[in-house]
Amino acid sequence: MTKKLIAIDLDGTTLNAHSLITKRTEAVLQKAIAAGNVVSIATGRPYRMSAQFYQQLNLTSPMVNFNGALVHLPNKEWAYEKELSIKKEIAFSILEQKQVLNLDFIAAENRESFYVDRIDGIEPQFFATDRILSANLMKNLSNDPTSLLLKTTHEYAATTSARLMSEFKDDIDVRTWGGPNAILEVVPKGVQKAMGVDIIARSLGIAQKDVIAFGDEHNDVELLDYAGWGVAMKNGTDQLKSYANDITERTNDEDGLADYLESYLAL
Structure with missing residues (x-):
């Protein structure tokens, strides 16, 4: 065979x-x-x-x-x-629009590390770690990330996704995770x-x-x-x-x- x-x-x-x-x-x-x-x-x-x-x-x-x-x-x-990676400027632009985009948290990830916009109220297990440290805060993001994770609600997932795709249409694609959490994954275009x-x-x-x-x-x-x-x-x-x-x-x-x-x- x-x-x-x-x-x-x-x-x-x-x-x-x-x-x-x-x-x-x-x-x-x-x-x-x-x-x-x-x-x-x-x-x-x-x-x-x-x-x-x-x-x-x-x-x-x-x-x-x-x-x-x-x-x-x-x-x-x-x-x-x-x-492949996403320009870190896009991550910071999305962070600035966090409330307008109805996002609960924003995370930037690469092969070895992750960065989140806040520590409180985020389950560390979500990032396969025991605890999230201040070193993991988004302000410490210095390299272009491989992927962004955005948590929203099922109610807003479609409109938030469409808005991101419209604003950054030449740079990113947005994927939806299955399961109970409304997670949008932002990856490089294509x-x-x-x-x-x-x-x-x-x-x-x-x-x-x-x-x-x-x-x-x-x-x-x-x-x-x-x-x-x-x-x-x-x-x-x-x-x-x-x-x-x-x-x-x-x-x-x-x-x-x-x-x-x-x-x-x-x-």
């Missing part, structure tokens, strides 16, 4: 509702690798919030973070590495997961038709559209399902990815 590149989203796809990879899903992904395929994570999360899953699965493959703004081989030099997975596929000499991708949210649309075989989770959005070649019979809480992959690859 031809070697496949299996691109997996994390939240809502590989992870269950408790943000964990179950033993069953882990075992099936390990079997897929043992059979000669490559498993690669493609997530909107920064690396520091996805490194534990990379390690749990014992991966040695390149991965996509920040929805494609960072494509890298963790902790190693890699000739194909790509990292960035999406498919771009990152394509870099990985080319680096490995794997044809586009041999890419299998799994996802559940709006930020997986281009990825499933790009993949030779795109699979939407049963719990995925209707929009994403319209781009998929197939849909899992079970949700991310029922090891839907594992069941599908085990059958599809005849593991």
Whole structure:
């Protein structure tokens, strides 16, 4: 069987509702690798919030973070590495408009660090840390960030997103996170997961038709559209399902990815 590149989203796809990879899903992904395929994570999360899953699965493959703004081989030099950024002036401009844009908090992130506009009332776990220090305040942001995270409410998410896209249309794209929090992720213009997975596929000499991708949210649309075989989770959005070649019979809480992959690859 031809070697496949299996691109997996994390939240809502590989992870269950408790943000964990179950033993069953882990075992099936390990079997897929043992059979000669490559498993690669493609997530909107920064690396520091996805490194534990990379390690749990014992991966040695390149991965996509920040929805494609960072494509890298963790902790190693890699000739194909790509990292894009947003002008820090845009971050400070959005901060000045915080009230008008109905934002609860603003965060700027890069591979190793993050900066927020306030410390009080923000859960440190949101940034995979125990506590937020004064060194993490936005005033200390000196480099162009890879991504911005903006927390608003579901009521304002669409209008805030449209306003940002209008004001900074040549520089940014705005993505929406799934889940209970209304999080807008601001990435450099043109960035999406498919771009990152394509870099990985080319680096490995794997044809586009041999890419299998799994996802559940709006930020997986281009990825499933790009993949030779795109699979939407049963719990995925209707929009994403319209781009998929197939849909899992079970949700991310029922090891839907594992069941599908085990059958599809005849593991």
